[in-house]
Amino acid sequence: MFIRVLVNGAAGRMGRITVNAVQQENTLKLVGETRRSDDLCKAIRISNADVVVDFTDAASVFENTKKIIAANAHPIIGTSGLLSEQIKELQQLCHEKQHGGIIAPNFCIAALLMMRFSEQAARYFPNVEIIEIHHEGKRDAPSGTAIKTAELIANARKITPTLKKIHETLLGSRGAYKDQVSIHALRLPGFLAQQEVIFGHLGGNLRITHETIDRHAFMPGVILACQQVVALKELIYGLDNLLV
Amino acid sequence: MFIRVLVNGAAGRMGRITVNAVQQENTLKLVGETRRSDDLCKAIRISNADVVVDFTDAASVFENTKKIIAANAHPIIGTSGLLSEQIKELQQLCHEKQHGGIIAPNFCIAALLMMRFSEQAARYFPNVEIIEIHHEGKRDAPSGTAIKTAELIANARKITPTLKKIHETLLGSRGAYKDQVSIHALRLPGFLAQQEVIFGHLGGNLRITHETIDRHAFMPGVILACQQVVALKELIYGLDNLLV
Amino acid sequence: MFIRVLVNGAAGRMGRITVNAVQQENTLKLVGETRRSDDLCKAIRISNADVVVDFTDAASVFENTKKIIAANAHPIIGTSGLLSEQIKELQQLCHEKQHGGIIAPNFCIAALLMMRFSEQAARYFPNVEIIEIHHEGKRDAPSGTAIKTAELIANARKITPTLKKIHETLLGSRGAYKDQVSIHALRLPGFLAQQEVIFGHLGGNLRITHETIDRHAFMPGVILACQQVVALKELIYGLDNLLV
Amino acid sequence: MFIRVLVNGAAGRMGRITVNAVQQENTLKLVGETRRSDDLCKAIRISNADVVVDFTDAASVFENTKKIIAANAHPIIGTSGLLSEQIKELQQLCHEKQHGGIIAPNFCIAALLMMRFSEQAARYFPNVEIIEIHHEGKRDAPSGTAIKTAELIANARKITPTLKKIHETLLGSRGAYKDQVSIHALRLPGFLAQQEVIFGHLGGNLRITHETIDRHAFMPGVILACQQVVALKELIYGLDNLLV
Numbered sequence: 001m002f003i004r005v006l007v008n009g010a011a012g013r014m015g016r017i018t019v020n021a022v023q024q025e026n027t028l029k030l031v032g033e034t035r036r037s038d039d040l041c042k043a044i045r046i047s048n049a050d051v052v053v054d055f056t057d058a059a060s061v062f063e064n065t066k067k068i069i070a071a072n073a074h075p076i077i078g079t080s081g082l083l084s085e086q087i088k089e090l091q092q093l094c095h096e097k098q099h100g101g102i103i104a105p106n107f108c109i110a111a112l113l114m115m116r117f118s119e120q121a122a123r124y125f126p127n128v129e130i131i132e133i134h135h136e137g138k139r140d141a142p143s144g145t146a147i148k149t150a151e152l153i154a155n156a157r158k159i160t161p162t163l164k165k166i167h168e169t170l171l172g173s174r175g176a177y178k179d180q181v182s183i184h185a186l187r188l189p190g191f192l193a194q195q196e197v198i199f200g201h202l203g204g205n206l207r208i209t210h211e212t213i214d215r216h217a218f219m220p221g222v223i224l225a226c227q228q229v230v231a232l233k234e235l236i237y238g239l240d241n242l243l244v
Numbered sequence: 245m246f247i248r249v250l251v252n253g254a255a256g257r258m259g260r261i262t263v264n265a266v267q268q269e270n271t272l273k274l275v276g277e278t279r280r281s282d283d284l285c286k287a288i289r290i291s292n293a294d295v296v297v298d299f300t301d302a303a304s305v306f307e308n309t310k311k312i313i314a315a316n317a318h319p320i321i322g323t324s325g326l327l328s329e330q331i332k333e334l335q336q337l338c339h340e341k342q343h344g345g346i347i348a349p350n351f352c353i354a355a356l357l358m359m360r361f362s363e364q365a366a367r368y369f370p371n372v373e374i375i376e377i378h379h380e381g382k383r384d385a386p387s388g389t390a391i392k393t394a395e396l397i398a399n400a401r402k403i404t405p406t407l408k409k410i411h412e413t414l415l416g417s418r419g420a421y422k423d424q425v426s427i428h429a430l431r432l433p434g435f436l437a438q439q440e441v442i443f444g445h446l447g448g449n450l451r452i453t454h455e456t457i458d459r460h461a462f463m464p465g466v467i468l469a470c471q472q473v474v475a476l477k478e479l480i481y482g483l484d485n486l487l488v
Numbered sequence: 489m490f491i492r493v494l495v496n497g498a499a500g501r502m503g504r505i506t507v508n509a510v511q512q513e514n515t516l517k518l519v520g521e522t523r524r525s526d527d528l529c530k531a532i533r534i535s536n537a538d539v540v541v542d543f544t545d546a547a548s549v550f551e552n553t554k555k556i557i558a559a560n561a562h563p564i565i566g567t568s569g570l571l572s573e574q575i576k577e578l579q580q581l582c583h584e585k586q587h588g589g590i591i592a593p594n595f596c597i598a599a600l601l602m603m604r605f606s607e608q609a610a611r612y613f614p615n616v617e618i619i620e621i622h623h624e625g626k627r628d629a630p631s632g633t634a635i636k637t638a639e640l641i642a643n644a645r646k647i648t649p650t651l652k653k654i655h656e657t658l659l660g661s662r663g664a665y666k667d668q669v670s671i672h673a674l675r676l677p678g679f680l681a682q683q684e685v686i687f688g689h690l691g692g693n694l695r696i697t698h699e700t701i702d703r704h705a706f707m708p709g710v711i712l713a714c715q716q717v718v719a720l721k722e723l724i725y726g727l728d729n730l731l732v
Numbered sequence: 733m734f735i736r737v738l739v740n741g742a743a744g745r746m747g748r749i750t751v752n753a754v755q756q757e758n759t760l761k762l763v764g765e766t767r768r769s770d771d772l773c774k775a776i777r778i779s780n781a782d783v784v785v786d787f788t789d790a791a792s793v794f795e796n797t798k799k800i801i802a803a804n805a806h807p808i809i810g811t812s813g814l815l816s817e818q819i820k821e822l823q824q825l826c827h828e829k830q831h832g833g834i835i836a837p838n839f840c841i842a843a844l845l846m847m848r849f850s851e852q853a854a855r856y857f858p859n860v861e862i863i864e865i866h867h868e869g870k871r872d873a874p875s876g877t878a879i880k881t882a883e884l885i886a887n888a889r890k891i892t893p894t895l896k897k898i899h900e901t902l903l904g905s906r907g908a909y910k911d912q913v914s915i916h917a918l919r920l921p922g923f924l925a926q927q928e929v930i931f932g933h934l935g936g937n938l939r940i941t942h943e944t945i946d947r948h949a950f951m952p953g954v955i956l957a958c959q960q961v962v963a964l965k966e967l968i969y970g971l972d973n974l975l976v
Contacts, residue, residue, distance in 0.1 A: 021446075109368050110443070110450040117361045117452070124353050124464065124487070129918045131863060136932070141898050142905040166873050166919055170910055173874040173917040176902035184916035185905040186861045187898055188932030192701060199354070200868070200920025202265075203461030206354040207453040208361070213680060213701045217447030220368065243368070373674045375619060380688070385654050386661040410629050410675055414664035417630040417673040422658055428672035429661040430617045431654055432688030436945060444624070444676030457924060457945050509934075597856050598931070598938040605849045605940070612841050612952065612975070687842070690753075691949030694842040696849070697939040705935030708856065731856070 005226055006032035006049035006073070008040055008064060009056035013215065014078060018053050021219040028226055040064060044071040051226050054079050062086045065101075069093050074229040075101040076222065091235045100232025104239040106145075107221030111195075112240045114210040115149050118197045119156040121206055125199040126161040128153055129175065133186040133194040141185035145195055147178055153197075154179030249470055250276035250293035250317070252284055252308060257459065258299035258322060265463040266297075272470055284308060288315040295470050298323050306330045313337050313345065318473040320466065321347040335479045344476025348483040350389075351465030355439075356484045358454040359393050362441045363400040365450055369443040370405040372397055373419065377430040377438040385429035389439055391422055397441075398423030493714055494520035494537035494561070496528055496552060497544035501703065502566060506541050509707040516714055528552060532559040539714050542567050550574045553589075557581050562717040563589040564710065579723045588720025592727040594633075595709030599683075600728045602698040603637050606685045607644040609694055613687040614649040616641055617663070621674040621682040629673035633683055635666055641685075642667030737958055738764035738781035738805070740772055740796060745947065746787035746810060753951040754785075760958055772796060776803040783958050786811050794818045797833075801825050806961040807833040808954065823967045832964025836971040838877075839953030843927075844972045846942040847881050850929045851888040853938055857931040858893040860885055861907065865918040865926040873917035877927055879910055885929075886911030 005022050009015040010033035022030045032047035034040055036056075044052060044067075052068045054061060058081025065082075068075040069090070082090075087103060094101050106112065122128060132146045154160075160180055168174055175184040193212040198205060221239050228242050236242075249266045253259040254277035266274045276291035278284055280300075288296060288311075296312045298305060302325025309326075312319040313334070326334075331347060338345050350356065366372060376390045398404075404424055412418055419428040440453040465483050472486050480486075493510045497503040498521035510518045520535035522528055524544075532540060532555075540556045542549060546569025553570075556563040557578070570578075575591060582589050594600065610616060620634045642648075648668055656662055663672040681700040686693060709727050716730050724730075737754045741747040742765035754762045764779035766772055768788075776784060776799075784800045786793060790813025797814075800807040801822065814822075819835060826833050838844065854860060864878045886892075892912055900906055907916040928941040953971050960974050968974075 108448070110365075110445055110448055113361075113365055113368070113450060117357075117364070120361070121354075121357055124357070124468070127868070127920050129920060131916065131918075133930075136859070136896060139896065139898055141900050142902055147902070164868060164871065164919070166871055166917075168873050168908070170874055170879070170908035170915065172904040172906065173908035173915050174904065174919070175907065175916060176900070176905035178902055182918070183902065183905050184863065184907060184918070185898075186863075186914065186916070186930065187896070187906070188859050188861060188930065188937065189934055190699075190701060190705075190932035190937035198865075198918065198920065200922035201354055201461070202463050202921055203458045204352070204354055204454065204456040205920065205922035206357060207451070207455075209451040209453070210448065211451075211678075212448040213678060214447045217445070217678075219446050224368070371624070371676050373676060375672065375674075377686075380615070380652055383652065383654055385656050386658055391658070408624055408627065408675070410627055410673075412629050412664070414630055414635070414666055414671065416660040416662065417664035417671050418660065418675070419663065419672060420656070420658035420661035426674070427658065427661050428619065428663060428674070429654075430619075430670065430672070430686065431652070431662070432615050432617060432686060432693065433690055434688035434693035434943075434945060434949075442621075442674065442676060444678035446677055449676065449678035455922075457922060461922075596936070598853075598933055598936055601849075601853055601856070601938060605845075605852070608849070609842075609845055612845070612956070689842055689949070690951050691946045692840070692842055692942065692944040694845060695939070695941040695943075697941070698936065699939075700936040702935045705933070707934050712856070 002027055002029045003226055003230060004029050004031040004048060004050045006034065006044060006047050006052045008034045008052055008054045011035045012055055014055035017215055017219060018055060018222055021223060025223050028223065040067050041071055044068065044073050049073050050230055051076060053222060053226065065090050069099060069101065076225045076229060077103040078107055078222065080105060087237060094235035098233045100229045101235035102225045102229050102239065103235065103237050104225065107218040107239055109221045109224065109243065110210050111145060112243060114195065114197065114208050115152055116240065117208045118149050119152045121199050122153040122156040123158055125201045125206065126157050126159045127200045129182040129184065129198050131184045131196045133188060133191045135191055136187045136189050138187060141187065142176060142183045143185065146183050149197060150178040150181035150183060153181050246271055246273045247470055247474055248273050248275040248292060248294045250278065250288060250291050250296045252278045252296055252298045253300035255279045256299055261459055261463060262297050262299060262466055265467060269467050284311050285315055288312065288317050293317050294474055295320060297466060309334050313343060319345040320469045320473060322351055324349060331481060338479035342477045344473045345479035346469045346473050346483065347479065347481050348469065351462040351483055353465045353468065353487065354454050355389060356487060358439065358441065358452050359396055360484065361452045362393050363396045365443050366397040366400040367402060369445045369450065370401050370403045371444045373426040373428065373442050375428045375440045377432060377435045379435055380431045380433050382431060385431065386420060386427045387429065390427050393441060394422040394425035394427060397425050490515055490517045491714055491718055492517050492519040492536060492538045494522065494532060494535050494540045496522045496540055496542045499523045500543055502543035505703055505707060506543060506710055509711060513711050528555050529559055532556065532561050537561050538718055539564060541710060541714065553578050557587060557589065564713045564717060565591040566595055566710065568593060575725060582723035586721045588717045589723035590713045590717050591723065591725050592713065595706040595727055597709045597712065597731065598698050599633060600731060602683065602685065602696050603640055604728065605696045606637050607640045609687050610641040610644040611646055613689045613694065614645050614647045615688045617670040617672065617686050619672045619684045621676060621679045623679055624675045624677050626675060629675065630664060630671045631673065634671050637685060638666040638669035638671060641669050734759055734761045735958055735962055736761050736763040736780060736782045738766065738776060738779050738784045740766045740784055740786045741788035743767045744787055749947055749951060750785050750787060750954055753955060757955050772799050773803055776800065776805050781805050782962055783808060785954060785958065797822050801831060801833065808957045808961060809835040810839055812837060819969060826967035830965045832961045833967035834957045834961050834971065835967065835969050836957065839950040839971055841953045841956065841975065842942050843877060844975060846927065846929065846940050847884055848972065849940045850881050851884045853931050854885040854888040855890060857933045857938065858889050858891045859932045861914040861916065861930050863916045863928045865920060865923045867923055868919045868921050870919060873919065874908060874915045875917065878915050881929060882910040882913035882915060885913050
């Protein structure tokens with residue numbers, strides 16, 4: 001027994017990687033690949049897909065998801081751009097049918113675990129700083145993941161650390177503060193993406209580090225979603241809901 | 245309101261550190277310090293201690309704990325050497341009185357979190373290796389923490405990795421295997437104790453690292469135990485039971 | 489003024505990357521690309537190349553290099569497989585003409601610096617261990633770079649550390665010994681190649697870490713070789729001779 | 733044969749550690765310990781010291797050094813506070829006698845090597861950032877070592893990197909700039925002092941990390957200075973002059 005998977009947007013960068021990953025996973029079977037010009041409804045019908053993974057574009061993702069649900073396939077949506085009203089409408093559609101689906105802004109399980117562990121550690125260790133390193137092509141700082149991690153830490157903390165006044169002889173050396181968590185962003189060639197969350201405690205320190213070296217980093221999450229979506233009875237938002 | 249703490253074994257290395265830590269924590273009040281020659285029962289009575297922290301020695305810890313329970317104080321036992329029959333007997337004593345106490349082989353919260361996070365990550369990422377670094381005075385390898393971490397990982401894993409056959413041109417280079425987790429132990433000056441648990445996944449990696457730079461690393465756990473023991477109704481073994 | 493570069497073996501993996509790197513470097517000009525079926529002598533003549541970079545195969549590299557020298561172009565040889573007698577013969581050819589060339593088993597400048605820094609640190613700090621991490625496809629351990637680094641350290645050391653006897657409760661945990669340097673090799677997905685050389689000293693430690701995330705890591709060395717070879721008067725072996 | 737060492741300021745923190753380190757090094761012999769109230773000249777004469785290590789205070793170091801030179805002992809000055817005119821005068825005194833001595837603002841060999849390696853790497857890799865982590869008691873940022881490292885890198889660089897414009901959505905996240913080197917300073921419990929210099933290059937990265945876990949980190953440099961000063965013919969400033 002395996003789960004039948006169709007990849008929509010199979011010609012794109014993420015689509016191609018997904019096709020590959022599905023082919024290599026023996027609990028899944030690749031039953032179709034569709035491109036912009038293909039008829040998605042027909043492809044689902046012909047392939048008898050259980051699951052459709054969508055890596056397309058913001059303009060078509062809402063309609064695609066409606067088609068997938070209508071065809072009784074389970075949607076795994078990695079495409080960004082859905083509005084919150086649209087997500088609610090799609091969740092309502094699934095709710096009526098008690099039909100499972102997953103919309104995830106981040107399929108990287110390891111990054112999600114890094115955030116979860118940071119939350120857990122923050123309950124005991126209020127003193128924490130974040131270092132993120134990205135390739136030099138990333139033109140904004142800090143990263144969305146760093147900001148999100150800081151927010152999660154701030155919410156999980158029982159004690160807000162009374163930050164001691166540090167005299168900056170060079171402005172910016174202490175980083176940026178987000179909810180009393182200091183964030184430091186590096187931009188260098190020779191890295192793709194990395195984040196280190198460092199907790200200091202009396203007599204020691206605890207570090208949680210996640211490094212991505214290529215785009216395949218998202219695949220373990222896509223595979224997990226394909227395996228679990230068939231047992232779901234609703235459309236969930238965020239892969240972290242699957243991580244027990 | 246604060247919790248009244250007596251330190252038994254206050255002249256020893258851990259005892260001295262504990263005295264200091266209790267004095268600096270404003271939810272606790274140091275009400276007594278006892279040494280080998282002191283009468284523990286009398287000291288508890290006079291000081292009206294809520295909690296007694298015991299860092300003494302294997303020969304006296306069992307009798308000490310019985311005295312603490314008999315005096316209606318809550319024992320926090322950091323001394324090693326209790327036999328499992330003795331622990332059971334003490335747990336029975338506490339059970340009868342619905343009286344809280346804590347026996348902990350390891351008070352380092354950060355090390356316990358490192359183990360817990362490793363278990364959680366192992367559910368998703370079966371490929372993992374452990375590197376531990378200790379000062380050159382540590383004459384055995386690998387460390388007990390490394391072995392325990394490997395066991396926890398092995399129990400948590402859903403998939404046992406099919407380790408590929410690696411040809412060792414120098415024997416030992418791939419480390420020691422414990423439950424299909426490879427462990428590497430370094431012994432170098434300039435370190436106290438450090439452990440890194442490295443999970444590799446398709447396209448990235450996740451590292452959990454704990455470093456101890458001095459003996460104060462145990463104090464956050466001792467403080468937490470003092471704070472929580474007064475609300476317990478039994479004698480628990482292992483500080484990880486307090487970490488939610 | 490720029491240096492005219494022809495890439496021999498332009499269809500191979502390293503060749504394609506080299507073509508790209510030469511095109512992006514404004515001190516160099518790509519004047520030709522040759523494949524297996526092309527006539528190398530003719531291509532050099534027509535393109536009027538100053539430098540020929542050769543990434544071909546062991547079977548043809550010796551003849552290629554002779555042709556390049558005969559055509560008065562400077563050879564940069566990244567292809568492995570030359571025998572030491574062949575290297576001597578090529579060096580003799582260059583010596584007679586006072587003609588510059590470079591044969592390099594490793595074009596990664598950062599890896600060469602890591603080895604050089606390790607040698608320098610070894611003069612002061614005899615206690616050192618090496619950790620190397622490679623992707624799980626690498627089927628031998630430890631890596632050639634780790635072994636070479638250990639040899640360089642052993643030669644540079646003024647004091648051989650008296651390794652204390654460590655009791656291995658799990659065999660292999662202390663790694664492999666090469667010239668009294670302990671080497672630990674990890675094999676995990678989510679890494680390409682990484683090496684960390686850790687020196688411990690009284691009160692602290694010094695780490696030199698090199699990480700490769702893709703094959704472009706060799707390009708800074710190829711570019712440097714192209715820039716400097718035109719001023720050389722002999723055929724040198726090893727890029728480290730160019731690092732001052 | 734051993735070198736006879738007297739420690740001036742033996743009651744201070746650094747003095748006590750030095751006394752200990754000298755006693756444990758078998759090429760050296762501790763022949764005297766002096767405190768504030770002692771007569772330094774007399775102590776040198778009686779002990780027949782070859783070398784005097786001075787860890788005293790800014791108010792007395794200049795006079796101490798003159799006394800040491802006058803007594804024909806070799807000064808090793810770890811005390812800070814000498815003015816540049818005073819250093820010149822002391823160097824002149826030594827020059828006249830062709831007498832060796834060492835004044836060093838930093839005796840940590842590993843930290844000096846970290847700076848030296850950073851200079852060497854900067855010749856090839858212009859893209860570099862510095863992360864320093866200190867205990868939370870350090871109230872200024874960035875550290876002097878970080879600033880000095882940035883200056884050395886800037887001087888060694890052949891190419892100044894054209895820093896791409898990064899949009900800081902949180903001010904300070906990109907750190908402080910010193911000579912086009914970005915510096916990030918963390919302040920956390922559970923650390924003493926640490927600095928990581930990270931070079932990024934096409935396809936990879938090179939990191940040089942130095943960590944201090946206690947004050948003994950200065951001792952290897954003090955020992956080296958004692959061993960080498962007896963062969964010097966002048967008063968040198970900076971221990972890096974001894975590192976070949």
